Amino acid sequence: MSCLGSACPPSDMDARQPKAMEDSSTKQGDAKEDVTEDAELAKAIMSRQFHPSAIGPETWEGYIFSDQEIRIKESTDLYGAVLWPSAMVLCHFLETNQDKYNLAHKNVIELGAGTGLVTIVSSLLGAKVTSTDLPDVLGNLQYNVTRNTKGRCKYIPLVMELIWGQNVAERFPRATHRFDYILAADVVYAHPYLNELMETFDYLCQDGTQILWAMRFRLDPENSFVDRFQQRFHLEELYNLSSLSIKLYRAWRKDSKDQTEAA
Ligand SMILES: C[S@@+](CC[C@H](N)C(=O)[O-])C[C@H]1O[C@@H](n2cnc3c(N)ncnc32)[C@H](O)[C@@H]1O
Secondary structure, X not given: XXXXXXXXXXXXXXXXXXXXXXXXXXXXXXXXXXXXXXXHHHHHHHOOEEOOOOOOOOOOEEEEEOOXXXXXXXXXXXXXXXXXXXXXXXXXXXXXXXXXXXXXXXXXXXXXXXXXXXXXXXXXXXXXXXXEEOHHHHHHHHHHXXXXXXXXXXXXXXXXXXXXXXXXXXXXXXXOOOOOEEEEEXXXXXXXXXXXXXXXXXXXXXXXXXXXXXXXXXXXXXXXXXXXXXHHEEEEEEEEEOOOOEEEEEEEEOOOOOOOOOO
């Protein structure tokens, strides 16, 4: 995999393998229980991935979600066309928490969709999904989305360009675009568009919108994004997978007129 300048996060592809098992042997008491739970959850999430048993004309990685086999084509020359573990974490949460977060018939937008796994799983769960990313990534994203949702979903997902902070209001006028959920996996890292990303969350998140955001923690500077994020949004931690350095958050506007705060 090669990276396109600063838009590329530091390589953490080894995070596909949970490392909590080795950590857990050094912990005591309750802490040990927490780590074991974390390790078991991380293992369950990562076990959804499988590799093709035979080499065919095209390379792909397989995932099982919503009882469906999902085939994802990655690209070796575009980092946005690599699937990151945060996407699997978010998909696992969505599939296993449908009682509380029922996506059926909901308006959903994904930011930085990459290879499209979150878009695909949300669509399989019945959502009306708008899948967004940078222009260069859209070809592979559309390919994966079409291949895995055609004939399987009630609503055909829409793949659209959305560059954080650029013409967002023109592309997604609030009068006609109101989202129940904003989904995002691994969109915060050391890239120069963190302010634009914040503004994009802020613009798209209206009263009643919930953000489900899987964050891979790497270095301190981008982690301050979480502190700044909390100035505008309520933040609830849904998962803390220390073995993967990933947290899953639910967020909603602090100034929301909708006081329900419920899923
Ligand atoms: C680390 S990848 C995560 C991809 C996918 N969500 C996943 O978890 O597999 C970050 C994604 O953010 C997108 N991205 C980076 N900078 C962006 C920007 N300024 N505007 C829109 N998308 C951007 C990249 O193209 C890429 O798909």
